[in-house]
Amino acid sequence: GNSVTQMEGPVTLSEEAFLTINCTYTATGYPSLFWYVQYPGEGLQLLLKATKADDKGSNKGFEATYRKETTSFHLEKGSVQVSDSAVYFCALSDPTYTGRRALTFGSGTRLQVQP
Amino acid sequence: EAQVTQNPRYLITVTGKKLTVTCSQNMNHEYMSWYRQDPGLGLRQIYYSMNVEVTDKGDVPEGYKVSRKEKRNFPLILESPSPNQTSLYFCASSLAEASPLHFGNGTRLTVT
Numbered sequence: 108g109n110s111v112t113q114m115e116g117p118v119t120l121s122e123e124a125f126l127t128i129n130c131t132y133t134a135t136g137y138p139s140l141f142w143y144v145q146y147p148g149e150g151l152q153l154l155l156k157a158t159k160a161d162d163k164g165s166n167k168g169f170e171a172t173y174r175k176e177t178t179s180f181h182l183e184k185g186s187v188q189v190s191d192s193a194v195y196f197c198a199l200s201d202p203t204y205t206g207r208r209a210l211t212f213g214s215g216t217r218l219q220v221q222p
Numbered sequence: 223e224a225q226v227t228q229n230p231r232y233l234i235t236v237t238g239k240k241l242t243v244t245c246s247q248n249m250n251h252e253y254m255s256w257y258r259q260d261p262g263l264g265l266r267q268i269y270y271s272m273n274v275e276v277t278d279k280g281d282v283p284e285g286y287k288v289s290r291k292e293k294r295n296f297p298l299i300l301e302s303p304s305p306n307q308t309s310l311y312f313c314a315s316s317l318a319e320a321s322p323l324h325f326g327n328g329t330r331l332t333v334t
Contacts, residue, residue, distance in 0.1 A: 150325030
């Protein structure tokens with residue numbers, strides 16, 4: 108079956124530090140890949156996505172590149188802010204599930220940014 | 223404002239007492255889904271619906287029911303809740319299968 112593996116958290120950084128959150132996946136087909144962000148007390152919001160190999164998704168200074176050869180979709184940001192403190196989920200959508208669109212989520216990585 | 227609305231936000235109940243968590247979206251989305259979020263397990267899909275009167279099981283459907291009589295509403299029903307259903311529940315919707323999901327703000331359920 109499909110799976111998504113994220114690095115364990117929490118990740119604690121100082122403001123303006125560089126962020127990397129690792130994500131690797133296994134899938135039977137050619138999935139689309141996503142990063143969702145969950146701020147405290149809220150639901151998940153789509154942060155960025157990539158639908159095919161070598162695509163780069165980007166939003167709000169965050170980037171992730173779909174690497175088929177390493178089955179990875181690592182999230183990066185050059186300079187984090189306190190407001191980026193949240194839980195980040197890597198996810199995939201596998202089109203081989205005919206008639207069913209099920210996102211497979213990673214377990215989430217909590218990011219804490221200190222002033 | 224485009225949104226997915228869940229109610230209630232918090233619910234404490236006892237084992238065996240039937241409950242319903244409501245979910246409504248105002249975006250005319252065809253696809254809706256329920257997830258539960260548990261520490262260390264990420265989100266797991268409970269049920270989903272591709273359209274009105276079309277529902278199907280997700281990864282963890284046991285102990286849950288859903289219905290989709292109207293496009294905007296997708297309630298989650300626990301006929302006889304048990305403590306292992308204590309969790310944070312999210313409803314989500316999307317315009318179509320390949321579209322991004324919009325999530326509600328969650329319902330934290332405690333079953334004692």
